Amino acid sequence: MPSTVEKLSPSRVKLTVEIPFADLKPHLDKAYHEIAQQVTIPGFRKGRVPNLVIDQRFGRGMVLQEAINAALPTAFEAAVAESEVVPLGEPEVEITKLEDGEVVEFTAEIDVRPDFKVPAFSKLKATVDPKRPVADEVEERIALLRQRFATSTEVERPAAAGDQVTISLVGTRDGEVLPDATADGVTYVIGSGGMIEGLDEAVTGLSAGEEATFASTLVGGPLEGEPADITVTVSKVAEQTLPEVDDDFAQLISEFDTVEEMRDDLSRSVEQMIAAEQVASGRDKVLEALVDATKFDVPERVLAAEIASRKEQITEQLQRAGLTLERYLEQSEEEADSPEAFWADIEKSTERSLKAQLILDKVADDAKVGVEQADLSELLVRKAAQNGTSPEQEAQHMMEHNHV
Numbered sequence: 001m002p003s004t005v006e007k008l009s010p011s012r013v014k015l016t017v018e019i020p021f022a023d024l025k026p027h028l029d030k031a032y033h034e035i036a037q038q039v040t041i042p043g044f045r046k047g048r049v050p051n052l053v054i055d056q057r058f059g060r061g062m063v064l065q066e067a068i069n070a071a072l073p074t075a076f077e078a079a080v081a082e083s084e085v086v087p088l089g090e091p092e093v094e095i096t097k098l099e100d101g102e103v104v105e106f107t108a109e110i111d112v113r114p115d116f117k118v119p120a121f122s123k124l125k126a127t128v129d130p131k132r133p134v135a136d137e138v139e140e141r142i143a144l145l146r147q148r149f150a151t152s153t154e155v156e157r158p159a160a161a162g163d164q165v166t167i168s169l170v171g172t173r174d175g176e177v178l179p180d181a182t183a184d185g186v187t188y189v190i191g192s193g194g195m196i197e198g199l200d201e202a203v204t205g206l207s208a209g210e211e212a213t214f215a216s217t218l219v220g221g222p223l224e225g226e227p228a229d230i231t232v233t234v235s236k237v238a239e240q241t242l243p244e245v246d247d248d249f250a251q252l253i254s255e256f257d258t259v260e261e262m263r264d265d266l267s268r269s270v271e272q273m274i275a276a277e278q279v280a281s282g283r284d285k286v287l288e289a290l291v292d293a294t295k296f297d298v299p300e301r302v303l304a305a306e307i308a309s310r311k312e313q314i315t316e317q318l319q320r321a322g323l324t325l326e327r328y329l330e331q332s333e334e335e336a337d338s339p340e341a342f343w344a345d346i347e348k349s350t351e352r353s354l355k356a357q358l359i360l361d362k363v364a365d366d367a368k369v370g371v372e373q374a375d376l377s378e379l380l381v382r383k384a385a386q387n388g389t390s391p392e393q394e395a396q397h398m399m400e401h402n403h404v
Contacts, residue, residue, distance in 0.1 A: 020103055024104060
């Protein structure tokens with residue numbers, strides 16, 4: 001199929017493609033056959049309606065349209081391969097010539113990967129943080145395991161830091177009980193955090209049967225973020241006893257007989273994790289340096305579509321979590337302090353991410369790096385976990401935006 005390519009901008013081209021009727025004939029025959037199977041015309045058996053009768057009844061134009069639509073994808077792909085461009089997004093197609101029995105011509109305008117030069121990797125530099133001390137991480141893990149296997153003994157004394165208390169909570173405002181701010185039989189370790197602000201101070205010093213009231217801000221539920229007066233009542237105080245780190249403890253929480261073997265295994269596991277974190281950090285920083293050193297403009301239409309898709313994805317995630325963007329920014333560690341700043345950061349990060357993807361695609365093409373089905377499946381699962389979606393949704397997104 002003859003084709004020509006016209007460069008409209010560094011990242012957009014127009015392909016002009018001719019489809020000879022010899023190449024269109026299989027699609028015409030199929031279109032006639034399908035129409036003949038669907039229509040009922042007196043005097044003809046279904047599926048046996050002559051082409052001429054179909055042309056008279058429904059018009060030759062309808063048949064040509066069906067055949068051309070079927071032939072366009074293959075013709076477009078062949079033109080892309082011949083022109084050696086890398087398409088991004090969907091083409092804008094227009095039929096520019098139709099000479100029945102002779103030729104069909106169409107144009108396809110499409111954004112393409114711009115030409116750019118990837119800098120030599122030997123010139124890239126990146127600095128990563130040193131590895132965290134293995135011993136500190138091991139001790140933190142052991143401390144968590146001791147807490148998990150701690151035993152509790154009920155005591156008749158005021159609660160203190162580290163004690164496990166059983167409490168009930170009642171939230172009120174102007175003396176009125178808030179039904180969505182009450183809870184009974186809650187078990188809490190004083191000092192562990194993760195509950196209502198001010199709770200530790202309120203329960204410390206209380207014995208079973210005593211209560212205290214304090215002002216705080218509600219967390220979770222429909223009243224999240226709203227102020228309320230909280231009355232906490234202690235029904236039980238239990239002293240926690242942490243297990244000794246000895247051979248018995250090692251046998252309880254692991255497959256090993258001695259605490260030395262348990263520590264050695266934890267050390268190896270932690271060392272591998274810390275090393276992997278450092279490698280991942282180094283990879284990310286090298287990619288950042290590569291993006292900074294590679295100069296080209298990301299196609300505007302492709303970038304706009306990617307930003308719109310990202311915004312839609314974030315909005316859906318917030319809705320599923322029952323959060324407004326303002327409330328999410330209050331609770332998260334995002335640097336943005338307003339929705340406007342947040343969306344500006346998203347646009348900037350999306351542009352860098354898209355630019356990085358285009359660079360890596362070119363590196364892969366130049367080095368002739370192949371992708372196996374297992375690699376693609378692993379990527380989809382990983383991206384789904386990161387974005388809170390499903391692998392099927394990530395696959396659909398990749399297909400719609402030509403990322404495959």
